[in-house]
């Protein structure tokens with residue numbers, strides 16, 4: 606049976622990497638009915654919003670979306686479409702796996718960890734305002750229910766995926782109420798999963814250990830802001846943003862996207878690495894139960910990366926975005 610999936614190409618390098626990922630998925634044998642809808646600045650003139658209602662309607666109807674990156678203006682301008690989508694569909698779990706890839710040069714071996722980031726609360730709740738013109742205030746919102754569902758997601762993920770340890774990352778020594786609550790709830794949930802080891806680390810110490818011994822981490826669970834920052838750090842451990850996939854999971858919908866942004870400098874040059882979005886599509890296919898298609902794509906990508914030659918500029922190669930997609934498709938069909 607075919608699956609209905611919304612495709613949001615995005616802007617910047619988005620349309621190029623989205624087209625590459627779509628072609629790879631179409632060649633994998635997974636039956637997908639794509640509904641392509643546009644979001645971002647290009648929609649402002651016609652709809653007065655970067656996130657038109659028809660995008661929301663399509664994601665709501667399909668329940669699953671693959672999304673290219675969307676530019677967010679810095680400082681003034683419209684609020685992040687990415688954050689708005691996560692809020693609209695209550696996509697509370699942001700799952701970002703990081704692993705070393707054979708053939709991709711890096712400083713580390715044997716990195717294989719997963720960042721599980723709370724995706725709806727914390728300083729990203731957007732509760733901020735000016736106090737006069739010379740001060741500004743932002744509220745860090747952490748709730749017991751929000752912390753509990755992400756902690757439970759992290760432990761269930763660990764169980765389902767044969768993982769051994771969950772690390773709660775926080776700054777509860779300083780933010781005793783907010784991060785203190787997050788840690789307290791994680792400890793409580795951990796007690797229900799005696800088969801999974803549990804530890805907690807202060808975020809600054811955790812960052813140091815991640816760059817010294819990333820192989821000691823397994824599943825990390827973090828409030829929103831630390832999760833955002835630490836997951837980019839993790840992408841940098843293993844070859845950069847071009848290789849980092851992610852999933853935003855909620856109870857009504859799931860949106861799969863690369864960790865990277867719209868990389869405006871690379872837009873229209875057909876040189877961005879589409880691997881991150883292709884691997885996000887692999888996560889999407891597993892979510893849809895299309896494991897055979899997911900395995901085919903993943904195997905082809907891993908073989909190409911291991912070869913070290915047929916890769917994009919960021920990995921020292923010369924392939925363009927669409928040529929890399931062609932190479933993945935050729936590998937799948939070989």
Ligand code: NAD
Nearest residue numbers: 673674675676677687846847864865866867868877878919
């Ligand atoms: P970015 O991730 O877009 O790019 C940073 C640098 O990383 C690029 O200049 C490029 O050198 C490299 N890079 C990123 N993706 C790559 C790829 N696929 N292949 C090869 N190299 C790649 O970060 P930024 O420049 O800080 O952000 C640009 C815009 O994207 C901003 O408006 C930001 O708000 C937005 N953004 C969107 C999302 C999203 O849609 N989920 C995520 C992050 C940033």
